[in-house]
Amino acid sequence: MSEDHSPVPGPVPLVVQYLYIHEQGEEFYYPSVRAGATAADVAVRYLECALAQAATIHLRNVPCDLVLATNIGAGRVSRSASKLLKRLESLGVEILPTAYEHRPRGDDSTYISSRYVLDAILTATKGQPEDRKLWLTDLDCVWVDPQKTWAASPAAHQIGCVVIPYPADWDTVGFGEDGRTRNAIGAMAGEIGIPNDAPSWVGGELLAGTPGTLRTLVAACESLDSQLAHDGRFLPTEEQILTLAGALGEIEFQDLSHVAQRVQTGHRHRATLTKDPLSLGLWHLPAEKGLSLRRTAQEINRGRPARLRTDLDDPVRMGRRFNVAGTGLTRRIRDDTWIATQRARTFLEAHAPRR
Template sequence: MTVVPAPVVVQYLYLHAPGDDFTYPSARAGSDAGRLAARYLECVAVQAASLRFSGVDCELMLVLNLEDPRAVLDEHGIALLGVIEELGVRRVTAPYDHAPDPDVTMFYSSRYVFDAILATAPADEPDRQLWLVDVDCVWRDPGRAFATLGAEGDALACVTIGYPPDWDVSGSTRASIGTLPGSTEPVPPWIGGELLAGRAGALRGLVATCEDLDAELAAAGVRLPTEEQLLTAAGALDRARFVDRSDLAGRIWTGPRHQAANPEDPASLALWHLPSEKGLSFRRAAAALVRRRAGALRRDLGETDRALKRFNITGATSTRLRNDAWLMTQKLRTLLPTRHRGTTHGR
């Protein structure tokens, strides 16, 4: 009887040093490297909890660029690392060898996914199933996701984003990438970076393909600083095979001011990518995990309607008001004299 190894879910996070120049608009962390790290580690912890609470067999990994991340973390960040370890997430260290040019500040760390692939996709297990996911994701039905991957052979599962042809995304558009010599279509699908899943061998092949393509484009004077741009170009030039799994995963912008074309039925998805929730519902859920009071979070993740409300996806007016009130409480605590407030794990 052949034993099929459990799928591997890989989160990855590049930790900036104090003084680095960076811009991550949805992180709600400003220019503070320590606060930014904590904001993303909150997401790591919540995503790991969503997998562990599901009871589905899988291996969890977190790729970091620092062997000892405590050097850039505050007390809250260190507490989050402890929670992540307790959830059975194995830490892996990998340098950022695929970084964009140093003058790039917007989403500077996006290409770190390529280093995460090489650090976790076993060369001697080319058929091992890997899921590379952004940290600000919540798993609703990982069992269904894991069971439905693999029929596409070496094609890699992704989420395509329906940007208008001329919508500027970090300096590129679908139409501009469609004008690259060799493009197979004038307006190629935009490959989102929140999900890359498939066989380990195919993922390693994707990295090699993107390295070669990046060098060719640079020689021609074309800069594509983010992973989404490079992946979209690889698909447009028929250098890589992707399959859109928007039936399994989706990028969902919450709040009243976004102009995104969200999935029509988030409740039907197995994986939610929630970029605008980093400073809200992820933060509240992570605070509960740090305080070892995760009973309500476990219950909410176990029921679709409750999960939709907790993460501000639908029916969330009262939840958002509660989130806003909680955030205001955290701000007020930071203004109180230290001797009156003690340690705050959710700030």
């Protein structure tokens, strides 16, 4: 992209979402999903997020390709999930079969699929031209201004990411024995041989780079996993192993926080408010899975994209739609009522007599 965000010659960007579908009976825990306890419920909730994100690109008709890396197979998902998959494909999203080979060691079920991004990288980069930029995003992201984001593309030898400004001694993970804070990751880097006090924390919601650099990232993570395993240690989440790779200089990360950020919404969180979120190109909205992202997905799934299309032309309207800005008590009451209605409807459908 040029400085005015207009396209430059070369392959169009490839946006890669990724979703691991749990087997029935597999243990897992995602604190912010706001879905039922079954694998089918979680699959539907995340597919709703994928649909909402894809729509924020597709409805703008910007030049790019969209894929969803997933282990979804025939007969493994519910009727609701199948309908969402078909709607995703109608938006031009290619379904990319991807096995989960980089599972974390240990038996903790919290965020167990977080390392699936490493497998998504390997399948999505296969056969791609080396000058193409891939943008791997968490499902609960929306594109406020795709071309503005792509204009901030990192250099060919770098991986673009969102650096999270956690305090150095803040427990960012909440489970496991190693690498739970920036200080702890720095200490691990020192033990390996390259001291790095409180290294920058690499968020997992956005990774951008060329195919070769992204594959190098996966190889670096695999090598570090092997080194740690030799000492009986492991880092369960992708953010921990990415942060360690950056601390050791294995990968050069480029902070893209000027165009993409994790934005906490609602009135219950205690995070620092995002400054001027309407100026960003990408929002990561972890608290919106069961609310604005689901509501947007339902509009698309019902074939009613007109209101979203209008909102995409105005960052202020987007801010209101996704609870990023312009919300107040009246909106809060409306949203709480909508959530209660959805839960009641789900309960009634689950307990309705079968014909």
